[in-house]
Amino acid sequence: MEKSAKKTPSAAMDQNKILSKPRIFFGILFLLLSVVAALSFVSYLMNWKADQSQAGTMLDKTIKSSNFFGKIGDWLGNIFIFESIGVAAFLVAFLFFVCGLIILKKNYFKPWKTIGHSLFFICWLPIFFGAITQGEGVLSGVYGFQIMDFLNSVIGTAGLWLVILVSIALYFILEFNLNPNNIKSKLTDLNDNTVGRVKGMLPKSAESFEADEELENFSEVESPLITVTESAGIQKENHSAPVKNSAPESEFETIKTPNQTSFDGETAGNSLNLNLDNTPAKLENLPVEEEINFKVEVAKPVDVLDESDLKSQELVDKHGYYDHKLDLAKFQMPTIDLLRDYGNEEISINKDELEENKNKIVGLLKNFNVGIAEIKATIGPTVTLYEIVPEAGIRVASIKKLQDDIALNLSALGIRIIAPMPGKGTIGIEVPRKNPSMVSMRSVIASQKFQNTDMDLPVVFGKTISNEIFIADLAKMPHLLMAGATGQGKSVGINAILTSLLYKKHPSELKFVMVDPKKVELSLYSKIERHYLAKLPDGEDAIITDTHKVINTLNSLCIEMDQRYDLLKNAFCKNLKEYNKKFSERKLNPENGHRYLPYIVLVVDEFADLIMTAGKEVELPIARLAQLARAVGIHLIVATQRPSVNVITGMIKANFPARAAFRVISSVDSRTILDSPGADQLIGKGDMLYFNGNEIMRLQCAFVDTPEVEKIAEFIGEQKGYASAFMLPEYSSEENISTVAAFDPNEKDVLFEDAARIIVSTQQGSTSMLQRQLKLGYNRAGRIMDQLEASGVVGGFNGAKAREVLISDLNSLEQFLEGLRK
Numbered sequence: 054m055e056k057s058a059k060k061t062p063s064a065a066m067d068q069n070k071i072l073s074k075p076r077i078f079f080g081i082l083f084l085l086l087s088v089v090a091a092l093s094f095v096s097y098l099m100n101w102k103a104d105q106s107q108a109g110t111m112l113d114k115t116i117k118s119s120n121f122f123g124k125i126g127d128w129l130g131n132i133f134i135f136e137s138i139g140v141a142a143f144l145v146a147f148l149f150f151v152c153g154l155i156i157l158k159k160n161y162f163k164p165w166k167t168i169g170h171s172l173f174f175i176c177w178l179p180i181f182f183g184a185i186t187q188g189e190g191v192l193s194g195v196y197g198f199q200i201m202d203f204l205n206s207v208i209g210t211a212g213l214w215l216v217i218l219v220s221i222a223l224y225f226i227l228e229f230n231l232n233p234n235n236i237k238s239k240l241t242d243l244n245d246n247t248v249g250r251v252k253g254m255l256p257k258s259a260e261s262f263e264a265d266e267e268l269e270n271f272s273e274v275e276s277p278l279i280t281v282t283e284s285a286g287i288q289k290e291n292h293s294a295p296v297k298n299s300a301p302e303s304e305f306e307t308i309k310t311p312n313q314t315s316f317d318g319e320t321a322g323n324s325l326n327l328n329l330d331n332t333p334a335k336l337e338n339l340p341v342e343e344e345i346n347f348k349v350e351v352a353k354p355v356d357v358l359d360e361s362d363l364k365s366q367e368l369v370d371k372h373g374y375y376d377h378k379l380d381l382a383k384f385q386m387p388t389i390d391l392l393r394d395y396g397n398e399e400i401s402i403n404k405d406e407l408e409e410n411k412n413k414i415v416g417l418l419k420n421f422n423v424g425i426a427e428i429k430a431t432i433g434p435t436v437t438l439y440e441i442v443p444e445a446g447i448r449v450a451s452i453k454k455l456q457d458d459i460a461l462n463l464s465a466l467g468i469r470i471i472a473p474m475p476g477k478g479t480i481g482i483e484v485p486r487k488n489p490s491m492v493s494m495r496s497v498i499a500s501q502k503f504q505n506t507d508m509d510l511p512v513v514f515g516k517t518i519s520n521e522i523f524i525a526d527l528a529k530m531p532h533l534l535m536a537g538a539t540g541q542g543k544s545v546g547i548n549a550i551l552t553s554l555l556y557k558k559h560p561s562e563l564k565f566v567m568v569d570p571k572k573v574e575l576s577l578y579s580k581i582e583r584h585y586l587a588k589l590p591d592g593e594d595a596i597i598t599d600t601h602k603v604i605n606t607l608n609s610l611c612i613e614m615d616q617r618y619d620l621l622k623n624a625f626c627k628n629l630k631e632y633n634k635k636f637s638e639r640k641l642n643p644e645n646g647h648r649y650l651p652y653i654v655l656v657v658d659e660f661a662d663l664i665m666t667a668g669k670e671v672e673l674p675i676a677r678l679a680q681l682a683r684a685v686g687i688h689l690i691v692a693t694q695r696p697s698v699n700v701i702t703g704m705i706k707a708n709f710p711a712r713a714a715f716r717v718i719s720s721v722d723s724r725t726i727l728d729s730p731g732a733d734q735l736i737g738k739g740d741m742l743y744f745n746g747n748e749i750m751r752l753q754c755a756f757v758d759t760p761e762v763e764k765i766a767e768f769i770g771e772q773k774g775y776a777s778a779f780m781l782p783e784y785s786s787e788e789n790i791s792t793v794a795a796f797d798p799n800e801k802d803v804l805f806e807d808a809a810r811i812i813v814s815t816q817q818g819s820t821s822m823l824q825r826q827l828k829l830g831y832n833r834a835g836r837i838m839d840q841l842e843a844s845g846v847v848g849g850f851n852g853a854k855a856r857e858v859l860i861s862d863l864n865s866l867e868q869f870l871e872g873l874r875k
């Protein structure tokens with residue numbers, strides 16, 4: 054109660070302000086009376102036997118009273134206690150007190166309820182004590198005894214006790230809303246809660262009952278009351294509490310309900326009506342709100358298991374979760390010692406070099422009137438980054454223009470200026486170190502960062518310019534485009550990527566599709582065919598070198614992608630991870646085609662070579678895979694030496710957000726791969742730029758030598774593997790063949806004859822030539838070529854080479870065409 058008073062001090066103060074003087078006078082008078090009466094009663098009870106004999110001697114000065122309040126106190130005690138209602142007289146004193154508070158408008162409790170309770174006990178206690186003491190002593194008072202005596206004579210002793218006990222029982226039932234359910238729940242609460250909590254609950258129970266009553270009233274007039282109260286700005290949260298029924302079980306929420314009684318004698322109902330009718334301004338003068346604890350319990354949602362869930366649960370209980378590693382349960386991941394230790398890789402700091410470079414940079418910039426406020430050096434494995442803060446007013450572009458001058462001055466290759474440094478207020482000048490340190494694959498694989506990573510497909514590229522290990526998640530990239538001129542570290546980079554994946558993924562979780570037109574770069578991995586490689590069912594080698602097979606494999610991967618999408622759709626999963634989790638929980642039936650889906654990483658080395666020989670036939674499936682395959686766990690790594698625009702077309706580029714550039718020949722190439730220059734300024738030997746779609750980072754690629762890769766492949770290859778490589782879906786170009794066979798002269802393209810003439814006159818069965826000469830799109834040129842094949846002008850598809858032209862000269866062709874026209 055005090056709490057609520059404390060909570061609304063301003064409201065209470067407002068009320069004090071409007072108290073009239075007579076009100077204050079009578080209020081205090083009643084409070085004093087209550088104190089005098091209570092103390093007189095206490096004193097009377099202590100001395101009543103002696104003092105009673107002095108009754109009626111009020112004016113006799115010779116007779117002294119031992120009551121605190123003298124003869125008045127005696128008189129009061131005698132009248133209220135002895136002659137009337139015994140110890141229940143204290144309730145009369147209490148009623149005085151309540152009246153005093155009501156007059157002073159101190160609404161610490163519900164006054165009318167309190168008066169009601171007091172009156173009940175003023176009636177009940179004297180009879181009860183009368184029945185117990187049979188009129189002996191002062192506990193019952195004379196009236197109490199007489200009423201008890203009267204009842205006793207009318208209904209007998211048993212009837213009297215029945216009345217006493219039934220009346221008190223009824224009181225408690227009504228007051229505390231006691232019913233079997235309530236008692237049970239309260240007992241549970243008592244059990245559940247700590248002693249302190251129980252203590253807290255007991256006095257509150259009366260309030261709970263009141264709150265229930267009030268809530269009933271609320272529900273009758275719920276919506277208007279809510280509207281009015283909210284508009285009045287009074288405890289808006291009151292109404293959100295019941296709405297929050299979805300709150301977790303046992304969560305207590307406090308709601309405040311407007312007090313139902315007022316000092317003007319309004320009943321609860323009246324009070325509510327008043328709320329409805331009053332304006333917000335009037336509402337502010339309503340009795341202070343009282344805080345009660347309102348407990349909301351929401352039944353826990355029952356986990357409804359449908360039939361398939363039950364089945365999967367049963368299967369899990371019986372067999373445990375599906376373990377995709379079980380087939381190769383004994384498979385050992387490669388050990389660190391397979392990688393070569395290149396010795397101390399600690400960065401040596403050459404102070405002279407640092408000082409010299411710093412002085413040169415500062416001196417040169419000064420010559421060009423670029424003042425520097427601050428300069429800082431960060432030493433990386435291959436380059437040192439000098440970060441400068443130019444003086445105020447210096448334009449960034451003016452420093453950027455000085456790149457060549459700085460390079461000349463420092464007489465070093467590979468100077469790169471980053472102006473401004475992303476996320477920093479500085480300009481960066483990267484200067485290659487004279488004695489770069491090597492970053493070995495061993496050191497990055499053995500690092501805590503890599504060992505503890507929880508990425509799906511972690512790829513450790515090497516170290517950043519600030520010597521931190523850099524790991525990226527291929528699953529998130531989701532495809533990587535790599536470029537770099539010959540001998541700049543691209544092959545080492547691919548090996549570093551493959552090695553990181555081999556060190557982290559079990560054969561059941563990852564498959565590689567390797568395309569290597571150069572035939573030598575990836576051949577080392579043929580040893581891990583039965584563990585990690587995927588191939589076409591009729592493919593002899595898992596590492597694909599033939600262009601024709603590449604096309605089939607890419608199309609097969611597209612089929613795999615489509616099949617995976619169907620599986621995911623049927624399993625209601627959004628991505629591979631979710632799907633595999635569901636499969637492991639045995640929620641997906643293998644009889645419906647469901648299977649554990651490993652990640653598939655397609656690695657294409659020398660993409661330029663493929664594009665040159667097969668053009669759109671390669672570009673289209675690659676672009677399709679790049680666009681769609683990420684969700685089904687197919688990721689692409691495409692590398693090229695020649696990052697020209699006809700190799701890395703707009704379509705390819707748009708679908709490869711992650712790019713890695715080793716040193717390239719020209720800044721045009723750099724722009725093709727990274728959309729900005731810089732890769733032409735690298736120093737080679739694994740010095741690379743990595744673009745993740747947002748920013749470009751300079752990295753030193755980790756070095757892994759061919760013998761190391763060989764060792765790893767051997768280590769894996771010697772272990773028990775699957776019966777064969779992972780089989781990709783069958784893809785045959787028979788469909789094309791059948792369309793070719795079903796050639797209909799009447800449906801031939803209008804440019805068919807022109808195309809035939811070009812081919813025969815040049816003796817080159819090339820689709821791209823037709824495209825160029827006739828200015829056709831790839832699809833139409835391809836269709837015409839099919840028709841030429843079907844009609845017998847050219848031979849079948851010949852992989853990388855042009856088709857054989859079957860008609861030797863234009864004369865023969867004209868005759869041939871004449872024949873077709875008939």
Ligand SMILES: Nc1ncnc2c1ncn2[C@@H]1O[C@H](COP(=O)(O)OP(=O)(O)OP(=O)(O)O)[C@@H](O)[C@H]1O
Pocket residue numbers: 491492537538539540541542543544545546694738739740753754755756757
């Ligand atoms: N990360 C590296 N750290 C140190 N040296 C490296 C690194 N990467 C490459 N090199 C050096 O550069 C040489 C060429 O590297 P790599 O074979 O990877 O080049 P490439 O770009 O693949 O060439 P190509 O395209 O002709 O195959 C390596 O033999 C090695 O000496």
